[in-house]
Amino acid sequence: MFDHVGFGVTNFQRSAAFYDAALAPLGIRKLYVVPKEFTGGVDAVGYGAARPMFWISQQDATQGKLHVAFAAQTRAQVDAFYEAAMKSGGRDNGAPGLRPHYDKDYYGAFVLDPDGFNVEAVCRAPE
Numbered sequence: 050m051f052d053h054v055g056f057g058v059t060n061f062q063r064s065a066a067f068y069d070a071a072l073a074p075l076g077i078r079k080l081y082v083v084p085k086e087f088t089g090g091v092d093a094v095g096y097g098a099a100r101p102m103f104w105i106s107q108q109d110a111t112q113g114k115l116h117v118a119f120a121a122q123t124r125a126q127v128d129a130f131y132e133a134a135m136k137s138g139g140r141d142n143g144a145p146g147l148r149p150h151y152d153k154d155y156y157g158a159f160v161l162d163p164d165g166f167n168v169e170a171v172c173r174a175p176e
Contacts, residue, residue, distance in 0.1 A: 055104030070137035074129030
């Protein structure tokens with residue numbers, strides 16, 4: 050349904066370091082750094098596996114609640130996401146585990162990123 054999504058952060062370097070580490074276990078990495086001549090001097094990067102689909106920038110920091118969930122292929126990836134996110138400045142918002150109230154095979158982990166946004170990794174594959 051979505052081609053890509055992006056939002057502003059309050060501290061670009063801190064958030065980029067968080068997402069570099071947290072998304073790596075999911076096979077998601079920084080694929081594109083937008084040249085500042087195209088952004089009016091604003092830092093902006095895109096993350097993805099094959100193409101950039103998730104973007105952050107140091108402009109107009111997003112306010113309010115935000116929840117984004119990244120797909121994991123395995124439950125071990127969810128666990129690794131959670132550990133990496135916690136080690137890189139994330140705050141616990143739900144340790145890895147089954148969430149059968151969402152779906153019988155829904156295995157997810159939730160962390161708050163440096164701006165307090167709810168970031169999740171979810172695997173829907175049966176064990």
